[in-house]
Amino acid sequence: MSSQPPSSAAAPAAPIALVTGGSRGLGRNAALHLARQGSELILTYRSAVTEAEAVATDIRGLGRRVAVLPLDVADSASFAGFADRVREVLADWGRDRFDHLVNNAGTGVHAPFAATTEAQFDELARIHLKGPFFLTQALLPLIADGGRILNISSGLARFALPGYAAYATMKGGIEVLTRYLARELGERGISVNTLAPGAIETDFGGGTVRDNAEVNAFVASQTALGRVGLPDDIGAVVAALLAPGTGWINAQRIEASGGMML
Template structure:
């Protein structure tokens, strides 16, 4: 069924103003979804994404959210509900927990402060944001949590970050189990190394890092944002609803 005849879906993407979140937002809009995206501080960048989505003929809105501040989630939920009412929409059809930040430090050099920040952003944030949004998720909706290839393979300097992503993968399985009675599915998408500004843009801007990634990848190059958006679309598509509690890696075959 084409997106022009399908009932429009409404999807929330955290961290949708840049990088993989932006690409996912645009890909979902091109597939016929209306998008609410969040941003932490870059309101002008978020507004640009909203304009791009609207140019595709879909509705879009950007709301501020700091996923590290779980005390703000009830306020955010109320703002989201108000936005949905403006669109005459009662519920979300999809939630993509994408917002995050990188961290590169050897295990011996990782500080408790850095570790706690990663927990707040990558574990506590998605856990309690999803909890706060449960009343706004439609029965039969889709949850997609973004992990990383680093949860499968090990590269020095990423131990703390990878631990968080390993926790997110466990979280997806428990969501699938506990929300299954409502027909809600939960999966994990684990991108490989992608050329974005994430983590200071190391994969995109550092030639040595990029070459290392390419040499370790079956398809012979580092990933592009456009490699990930279509994967998000596929995993949120109603036609793939029987995929549940799964980890899907989109890495081009890195370290196989």
């Protein structure tokens, strides 16, 4: 009796991650870590198309598919059209769902509470709170059951540094939203978590932490591990939280700050 060789099962499809604000800083780093881990990427940018295409080139160099799409997270009226473009990318890739959403895009405003304007407050609210709320809502039909959502917050939602009242208020709202999403999307097996970076050497907020030696030294002095964070410190955590086997982590706030302001 001759035996037949065992049939080889088709390899599972690579996960697809959508990272907003993927052209620079933490979004760029997270996208590269996810690509190295095996993910295919949909990246968004607001205006830095050259930088976004450079990230895409690096991702393709890792052997992963990537699409680059424009998106202004402050413009919630554009989200339905953006979802249609994501649907088209997925169809081109032979898919109808993506697996991981990283709500990363953002900007910083440094202003004392007494001097913060309504315009500054409203801009931060559109970008950091209203944007992720309604973008996630618009993309929800395209997120796979059993998928993951990762919302980026800030260590400033736990500790207080003067000048960041409005920014930190929005991030506190995102942390509450994370718990509600986890509760309401649990029936679809979607886990939702918050990642709160500490101060990181990027161009965020004008690159102050990276370029101002006095600020850099202050942050390092307030951090248990004795240095300022680097983009790789955060990109690696994003990849870990979206890796196979970590889906049972749900409704949690994970701070990656090296032990800042303990």
